[in-house]
Amino acid sequence: MPRFSVIVPAYQVQAYLHECLESVLSQSCPDLELIVVDDCSPDACGAIIDEFAARDARVLPVHLPENVGLGRARNAGVARASGDYLLFLDSDDTLTPDALRAVADRLKETGDPDVLVFDYARTYWTGEAVRNQAALQLTEQGPAPFRLEDRPGLLRLLMVAWNKAYRREFVEQEGFAFPPGLYEDTPWTYPVLMTAESIATLDRVCVHYRQRRLGSILRTTSERHFDVFEQYDRVFAFLEERPELAQWRPVLFRRMVHHLGIVYSRRDRLPKGSRADFLRRARAHYRRYRTPGVPVPLRARVQHVLIRFGLHHTYRTLQLASALHRRVSRRTGKLLRGLRTAALRGHYRVQRCLPLRADRAVFAADDGRGHGCDPGALETAFRELAPHIRTAWVARPEHHHTIPPGPRRLVPGSAAYWTALARSRYLVSNTGFDPGLAKRRGQVLVQTGQGTPLGHIGLDLQERPAAARGRDFARLLRDVDRWDYVLSANRHTTLTHERVHPGRYTTLEYGHPRNDVLLTAGPADVSRLRASLGIPEGTVAILYAPAHRDYRRSPYRSLDLQRIARRLGPRFVVLARGHHAYDAPLTTSCGRVVDVSDHPSVQSLCLASDALVTDYASLMFDYANLDRPIVIHTDDWEAYDAARGTYFDLRAFPPGAIARGEDELIDIFATGHWRGSRSAQLRAAFRERFCPHDDGRAAERVVRRVVLGETELPPVVPLGERRPVPSAASALTREPLATVPHPAGAHPAAHAAALTDHL
Incomplete structure (x- = not known):
């Protein structure tokens, strides 16, 4: 049984189908089946699908005898799916590289939820790519999985089927299916999110949503856009059948009004002469599904009033007035900013004419x-x-x-x-x-x-x-x-x-x-810093500081820090520090896991800790000056190297033990290998290469050379003569500080030997 069933309906997309299918089959997570449904396409889509099926056994072609539309074509794919999770991909869109690997990791991390919501970026024919504006709703902060009532902001995302992964058993159990029509995603997505017992998010762009120059269905002027009324009838009918979901009726009503307002106001949707009729039907739906007594947000009140009373001409007049106001505001703001900038530039020019201080x-x-x-x-x-x-x-x-x-x-x-x-x-x-x-x-x-x-x-x-x-x-x-x-x-x-x-x-x-402070601090400084952080005496403080991923908007959370703390036991404390570029914590402070992302000094955290766990952060080179244990976690080395590029293979020249997964990291600490002799040897070689000048007087040498103009500078203290302050844990027993069960069926000696190989 594959992990993923990726379902791609195809109809008149021969120019884009190759790229779409290649983006799926080239994923770094190969555990998938690709179900491609030929919706009786009149172009070469059917032949292209057969070509892919002939060269890759993971491709399952489905040829429908007649054209049934996008929704029913997806249903045909679902009927043949056998994967743990269903993903839908439109045939002119693509998956981003390593998207399925990221989805698989997040599903594992969150305990296989019913639904996983991920992000997308609109890609234009000009080459421009713009990420979803509501991406903040996909933050991975906080507990996961959760239910929709815990994160109702998810309903502000684009209500489409292809930005989610669905547990197939959940879909089959609930009997979800796509209806016919132009807006078929609406009566699928809302019920799925409301019904799911467990939802998780992945703050990563996994789909490139192609914005065609011409030919987009939703941007085609047609009376088919009246289909939106029938689809919302289906959504509210679903609510009638599920009284336990009645709490969502006011929310869905507001989303419906917003959606109807978009269809009505966009100039590329409704044919000329049909807007008044559309607004009359919108008024009928407003009165049919309105929940009396439920407040309307202030910013949406005008839209609600106009739709509620069907004020077609008033609506158009206000639209024009609003557009004019925005244009004037933009120009006024631009003018004021320009005047301020010009004034500051003039001030700067004047100051540059005055003597240098x-x-x-x-x-x-x-x-x-x-x-x-x-x-x-x-x-x-x-x-x-x-x-x-x-x-x-x-x-x-x-x-x-x-x-x-x-x-x-x-x-x-x-x-x-x-x-x-x-x-x-x-x-x-x-x-x-x-x-x-x-x-x-x-x-x-x-x-x-x-x-x-x-x-x-x-x-x-x-x-x-x-x-x-x-x-x-x-x-x-x-x-x-x-x-x-x-x-x-x-x-x-x-x-x-x-x-x-x-x-x-x-x-x-x-x-x-x-x-410098790492070489000049003393035991009293370490004790003071540990006390300020609330680190109990007799415990080992692990500083966890992962690297910044330039290609992610939120911290990369590959480790369950709460689980690690539980497995290692009460003699370990984890200090979690997220990169300042994210402005977000790695985790919530709870028990023996303390978030220190906002701490003003990372050097103070280094002094207070007994060991560093990181992946690719440059902090490892600074921390090595303390001559304290460093453990490297390299679960995504290939992805990081592909995206960022690296100057040397850290796995071949590490500053200490290497863990390739969470359980391996736990074992390294539980068995004491994190501060073993092999780890010390690796750290010594690492320090010799990367710490030749950090002796506590670097700032002094810079000031004497640059400011005081001295050429005879303080000599560098040899590496062997430096005495950085010992960690608090250095006085603890060298016996393993925690015990974890050995893998099932593994002899303890063999297990220890396997761990040694990673050091």
């Missing part, structure tokens, strides 16, 4: 976030080693609380911000300043970078569009031309930067200033 320095990190990272460590070092330099920190107002006393606070885009950029001698950042910055003679720009790169950066991303996400490489090179100094922690970073960021800057291979 040699005692001023401006710092920024992560595009306006709080005080931290390498610029934060350098700002502190400026004040300590060069007290004659007055510092300022650029951050958005919501992050000003992270700025310590001392530096002046600047808001990006303000007049004070432009004054500081125009007249400060030193500019320090790990990303970049405003593109309007015109570097003056005598200004010194220090680019600290964002750590040792494993994934591709700079110009190497030109060949990785999923990771680049429309990055402006011309602007990148303009930024590079402004750099005077670039910081590096090792030879690998130096060689990579100088190749992918070609410029005339000087590389300072001094180490990363942000890591």
Whole structure:
């Protein structure tokens, strides 16, 4: 029995059918059957389907003797399906690469729910791709699976069949089937979501929804659009048969009014002269299905009034007035923004004519976030080693609380911000300043970078569009031309930067200033940090910090942290830190799993923890300076490498034990292999290659060279002579701290040997 049955009805789509079917058969999850239904198509669709069936046994062709329409063609495919889950795909659309693998992983993670809802992107004939605007409803935060009443916002998504995976037994048990008609998805999707006992979401684009230049059925002007009334009759008839679902009647009524308003107002739907008749029928449906006493949202009241009373001419007049108001508002807003921008540019030009202030320095990190990272460590070092330099920190107002006393606070885009950029001698950042910055003679720009790169950066991303996400490489090179100094922690970073960021800057291979605290902190600092995080004494704190996936809008959650904590027992605590690019936690704090995504200092979390679990985050290179255990979780290495690109195979040169799955990760900690001798050997080799200069004085060397002009800098402490503060767990017994059952049928010695192979 295959995992998936993908059902594709085909009718007059010979130009697109090849691409559609290839997108299914080339999936990295091959456990599928592809049921292609030829709806008696008059073109070459039938022959194309037979060609695919001849070369791939997973293709099941179905040829209907007469044309029955999209809904009934799907029903014919469902009747022949044998997979655990049903997926529908229109024959001019495509699955995105690895979509089924992502769906399979999410289904497993959420316990095989009745329905899994995933995302799509509209792809235009111009090549443009636009993601669904309601994608925020697909967040994977919170408990899953759930019921519709827990996430009613799902009803705001496009009500189509092809953005979901359905458990086949659930569909058969409920007797769901597609009716005939143009809007056949409506009486399928609403009942399915309302009836499902378990629903989950996948925040990933799995379908490319083709927007044809011509030929789209829904954009064809026809009286067939009157079919929408019959389909909503079916939806409300379903509610009448299921009294337990009566709570959804007001919601569906509002969705119906919204849908009718769209069909009525779109100029490409209804034939000329039929709008008044459509509005009369809409008024009848409004009165038939309205639930008295249920409030109508303020923003929808005008639409409800016009449909309720059938005010055809009033509706058209208000539409025109609304369009005019939007146009005027846009132009007015654009004018005001233009005037403000012009004023600030004029102010900046004036300030650039004034003398440069040699005692001023401006710092920024992560595009306006709080005080931290390498610029934060350098700002502190400026004040300590060069007290004659007055510092300022650029951050958005919501992050000003992270700025310590001392530096002046600047808001990006303000007049004070432009004054500081125009007249400060030193500019320090790990990303970049405003593109309007015109570097003056005598200004010194220090680019600290964002750590040792494993994934591709700079110009190497030109060949990785999923990771680049429309990055402006011309602007990148303009930024590079402004750099005077670039910081590096090792030879690998130096060689990579100088190749992918070609410029005339000087590389300072001094180490990363942000890591100084990892070498200078003491046991009292560790105790204080653990107490502030609520880590009980005698426990092992695991810091989990996965890498940013450029191609995802929400954190990649491949591990069930609650399950891991339960399996490892009370002597382990998990600190979960999501990447700041998502602005979302990895998990909810519960018991021995603590979300620390909002903690202002990742270095403090490193000091407080006893081990790091990550996949491809550059944090591993920083953490190695502590000489504490690191465990690498590489469950999706191939996908990450394909999307982002990597500079070396982490699996061949890891900083510690490697886990390829959740159970393997649990075993590594439960058996003590996470801090075994083999893990220590791997970490030592990793530190020798990537941590040669991080001895606690990197920031001092930068300030002495760049600001004080010294050439005789403090020598680097050899790796063997460094004494980073020990972790709290280093004093605990070396016996395994937890016990988990061995796999069924496996001898304990054989199981331990298998684990050793992964180290």
